[in-house]
Amino acid sequence: MKNAIVDRIAVAQRERQPLVLVTRLADGAQCLIDAASTEGELSLSAEQAAEAGSLLITGRSAKLGGADGLFARSYIPAPRLLIVGAVHIAQALSQIAAAAGFEVIVIDPRGAFASPERFPGVRLSDEWPDEALARLGLDAATALVALSHDPKLDDPALELALPSKVFYIGALGSRRTHEKRLERLRAAGLAELVGRIHSPIGLDLGGRSPAEIAVSILAELIQVRYRGERGATGAVAST
């Protein structure tokens, strides 16, 4: 592998751009495929390029068909977790979600909450959630979790997330809190989408401490990511 290819992959991962690397196993010759182009010393047939290109979307890695001994490795963006509300549960969730491979961003305009002392090593945004989400973008590799308990913060985030492609939406709150939230979101014209919100949030593991609830939320995120909404068991955690 040439240094230039290492650099390209590192940059693409930082910028959340999908890439596929194709390697000829006989001699190590390689090319890189992105949404726009193919570059590198290895040239592919149209069929091979199409097959490799399809991996940009699925994120799978596999040998390509045909007898040429080509291996295609896809690099797709890490799943991203946007947490609204720099609360106690967010402190635990940001750490364990990062360990599970999520790129985590905690959003809270209240500086006393979103401080580097409370969130060492975590990427923080002190913007209002609607501004932060508009800037960060809500793609199909992103999950949104609203934990602030404050409608001024949670509602604008949910209003943006509901019509978006995010793969998971969860909101913390008691059943009563959630019922009121649903009323507000229905009044905002989102009646058909409110069913997307996981609330009570997280798999029902029975835990009550902030760290235990964070585990429930992360477990549900992983389940929905791999099994989809229909494969989720649907569950009850605490407020």
Next chain:
Amino acid sequence: MTTDNDSLFETLRQWKAAGKSAALATVVSTWGSSPRPEGSHLVVDAEGHFVGSVSGGCIEGAVIDAASQVMASGKPQMLEFGVSDEQAWEVGLACGGRVQVFVEPVE
């Protein structure tokens, strides 16, 4: 989806920027109950420091040995480990799976 190897290329970049030799190992085929999927990476430097994984820990030692040969020769190698393979028993891939690992120099 494989997203757990994402910081490896940043590590490789830093090693190369510091003037170190490095090799990249990649799982390219698996059969049976091998612990890490196709595309899993392990990066190794000339001192044997490594990041990532190509198995549950059973073949890493052998892959790191091969990586140092690859760094010296500048030529890639294909390694195969499995229960039918004497050497695989020696290195301990006892999980019943077979894996093929491609090791290439980074230069």
